[in-house]
Amino acid sequence: MIAVINSTKIIKTPIFTIGNIEHSPTIKYGSLDFVLQKSNKQVSKIIETMCSVIQNKHSYIIVDVKVHDLKEKELPCLDNWHIDCVGRHDEPQKEEVHHLVLFGDCSLTSFIDGPIEIDVPNDKVINWNKLLVDPPTFQIESNTIYTYGRNLHKGMPATKNGRRLLIRITETDKINPRNIIK
Numbered sequence: 155m156i157a158v159i160n161s162t163k164i165i166k167t168p169i170f171t172i173g174n175i176e177h178s179p180t181i182k183y184g185s186l187d188f189v190l191q192k193s194n195k196q197v198s199k200i201i202e203t204m205c206s207v208i209q210n211k212h213s214y215i216i217v218d219v220k221v222h223d224l225k226e227k228e229l230p231c232l233d234n235w236h237i238d239c240v241g242r243h244d245e246p247q248k249e250e251v252h253h254l255v256l257f258g259d260c261s262l263t264s265f266i267d268g269p270i271e272i273d274v275p276n277d278k279v280i281n282w283n284k285l286l287v288d289p290p291t292f293q294i295e296s297n298t299i300y301t302y303g304r305n306l307h308k309g310m311p312a313t314k315n316g317r318r319l320l321i322r323i324t325e326t327d328k329i330n331p332r333n334i335i336k
């Protein structure tokens with residue numbers, strides 16, 4: 155079925171730069187309280203600043219934190235176009251709101267630029283890599299909060315050795331906090 159996807163407007167909110175990125179525990183789907191309790195001061199300060207962009211229109215808020223030491227050409231995650239937290243663009247729950255910020259400039263996430271019209275199969279989880287042929291893209295900047303919804307994006311191989319800090323706050327009706335420390 156032909157669908158228009160990636161139509162949510164992405165909002166950019168620049169925040170402060172930080173000096174050296176310090177190690178902090180990797181946390182997946184943490185509650186705000188849990189992440190603030192377990193993270194170092196640097197990460198806690200960033201999250202407290204990010205709280206100003208939270209929209210509070212969903213049942214749950216979950217937070218991911220990851221400090222990654224990357225070698226040149228290494229990927230911070232799978233090299234797949236994806237939508238965060240859902241397999242399809244048209245899942246029935248209210249569209250999630252994600253607030254993502256990266257520190258460090260060795261590996262900056264790529265997003266599909268603008269809405270695209272595409273023939274999407276009826277599969278539960280879609281292989282977007284198969285469907286997207288040379289899509290228009292842009293790379294995010296560090297020290298900037300990107301607020302988006304079901305917008306396709308993917309991690310990029312590191313352009314040099316370096317440390318990368320990712321923080322993502324997600325507002326969702328689908329996933330409750332699980333407080334996983336990795």
Ligand SMILES: [Fe+2]
Nearest residue numbers: 236237238307
């Ligand atoms: Fe993602």
